[in-house]
Amino acid sequence: MAGYFSIFLVLLTLTSGLIWLIDHLVYAPKRQARIALAQGANSAMLDDETIAQIAPQPAIAETAQSIFPMIAAITIFRSFFYEPFQIPSGSMMPTLLVGDFILVEKFAYGVKDPVWRTQLMDVSDPERGDAVVFKYPLDTNVDFIKRVIGLPGDTVVYRNKQLYIKPKCEAEQTETSGLNCNEFNKLETQLINQDEFFSEGVAEARLTENLANVSHDILINPARPEQKMAYYQQPGTRIDEWVVPQDSYFVMGDNRDNSKDGRFWGFVDKEKLVGKAVFIWMSFEFEQDPDSILPSWVPTGVRFERLGSIQ
Template identity: 85%
Template sequence: MAGYFSIFLVLLTLGSGLIWLIDHLVYAPKRQARIALAQGATGAELDEETIAQIAPQPAIAETAQSIFPMIAAITIFRSFLYEPFQIPSGSMMPTLLVGDFILVEKFAYGVKDPVWRSQLMDVAEPERGDSVVFKYPLDKKIDFIKRVIGLPGDTVVYRNKQLYIKPQCAEGQSTAQGLNCGEFNKIDMQLQNQDEFYADGIGQARLTENLGNVTHDILINPARPEQKMGYYQQPSTRIDEWIVPTDNYFVMGDNRDNSKDGRFWGFVDKKDLVGKAVFIWMSFEFEQDPDSILPSWVPTGVRFERLGSIQ
């Protein structure tokens, strides 16, 4: 849907701009000539009502002239700067909750055209720990948000709910973004609590995870076994091990036992990156009573304390 809306905005911008330009260059001078002729005949300045009767501007041209600057500004902002997204699921809990509205920095990793999404200019590479929005590899019409765990060349292991990363390093390099080169780094986790979030009546463990230079919180359901039979099996690796290809990234949700991420379908190609999630600008609660007459999509409250930068 986001892709179709982008195309719609571009077409609306081009259409309104073209109508306004043709009217400005072709028809507006003719209207001015009629007005000048009428003024010469009367020998006095004409009021706006009379001018509108003598040389009326077509409604379509007037509408295009009115909306073009606004639509053009929205198109530029949304296509190249920031795009709003709504979090539809709990796969990034506790970092992002259902009902969070976020801003995605579109130019964080490169500038792309809004229609064909071809890369126009490189800006930067994703870093380990970034929360990124990307085109879902199994259905490019859908946008997903997950956290970057593995960079190109990294080896990632997720075993017994513990993450290990062997970073890709240049020759002679000893560390990479806070991780030791040439070895598997066991990613540190520290328990915060077990009574804030529940799944199937069981309290989920909230832990702080240290991805080298980035610290963030994750959720783990101690009672839920790992779904290894559904993992993406990369050739020549173990079932819970992945080697990230060139120009690809390995991503996972922060809600580790409730996230269909790279463990299940592989890697995110660089060309499918949409941008970096940077800010929560609104957050709604949806906690209707089962007997409520209100539909489930109607907010029941605003979580103002969640507004701010995304870790």
Template identity: 70%
Template sequence: MAGYFSIFLVLLTLGSGLIWLIDHFMYAPKRQQRIALAQNAAGGELDEETAALIAPEPSITETAKSIFPMIAAITIFRSFIFEPFQIPSGSMMPTLLVGDFILVQKYSYGIKDPIWRSQLVDVDEPERGDIVVFKYPLDERVDYIKRTIGLPGDKIVYRNKHLYIQPKCAEGETQQGDLLCNEYNKIDMEILNSDEFKQGSMNLVRLEENLSTLNHNILINPQAPEMKGRYYQQPGTRSDEWVVPADHYFMMGDNRDNSQDSRFWGFVPKENLVGKAVFIWMSFEFENGPDDFLPGWVPTGVRFERLGNIQ
């Protein structure tokens, strides 16, 4: 849907701008000539109402001229600067909750054209720990949001609900941040609480995970079995190990036992990146149940404390 809306905005911008240009160079001069002839016949200036009756401006031209500046500004802002997204699921809890409305910085990883998404300008690469919106590799009509765990060349292991990373290091490099080169680093986790979030009747454990670039919170369901049988099987590796190819990224949700991510469908190509999630600009609560008068999609409150930068 977001892709179709981008195409609609671009077509509306081009269409209204083209109508404005054609009128400006072809039809507006002819209208001015008719008004000038009428002024000469009348022997003086005509008021605006009379001039409009003699040489009326077509309604489609008037509409195009009025909407073009606004639509062009929206298209540029949304295509190249920031785009709003709504969080539809709990796969990024506790960092992002259902009902959060976020801004995604579109130029973080390069400037792309809004229709074909071909790279126009290279800007930067994702860093480990970035929360990224991207086109789902198995269906690029769908936008996903996950955290960047593995960079090109990294070796990733997810085993017994623990994350291990062997970073790709340059020649002669012995350490990358807090991660040691040439060995799997077990990512440190510290339990924060186990009574704040639930999945059905089961308590989820909230932990702080240290990716060496930043600390962030994750959720683990201790009672949920690991679904290794459903993991993406990369040729030449074990079922819970992956080597990130060049120009690809390994993404995971913060809600580790409730996230369909790179563990299950593989890697995200660089060209699928949409942008970096940077800000929560609104956060609604949705607590209406099946027995309530109002439908479930109607907000029941605003979580003002959640507004601000995303980490």
């Protein structure tokens, strides 16, 4: 839907701009000529109402002239700078909750055209720990948000609900991004609580995970077994191991037992990246009572304490 809306904005901008330009270059001079002729035949100055009757501006041209600057500004801002997104699921809990509205920095990893998404300019590469929005590899009409776990060349293992990363290193390099080279690094975790989030009546453990130089919170459901038989099987690797290809990234949701991520469908190509999630600008609660007459999509409150930067 986001892709269709981008195309709609671009078409609306081009159409309104073209109508305004044609009117300005072709028809506006003719209207001015009629006004000048009428003014020459009258000794008194013509008022605005009379001018509008003599040389009226077509309604479509007037509308295009009024909306073009605003639509053009929105299109440029949304296409190249920041785009708002709404979090629809709990796959990134506890970092992002259902009802969070976020801003995605579109230029973080490069400048793309808003229609064909061709890379116009490189800016930087994603870093391990970034929360990224990307086109879902199995359906590019859908936008997903997950966290970057593995960079190109990394080997990632997720076993017994524990992450291990063997980073790609240059020759004679002993450490990169806080990880030791030529070995699997077990990512450290620390239990925060186990009474804040529940799934199917089971208390989920909230832990802080140290992902190289980035610390963020994750959720683990101790009662839910790993779905290894559904994992994406990369040729030449074990069932819970993945080697990240060049110009690709391995991503996972922070809600580890409730996220269909790279473990299940593979890798995200760099060209499918939309941007980096950087800020929560609004957060609504949708906790309706069972006997409430309000539709489920009507907010019941605002979580002001959640507004701010995304870790």
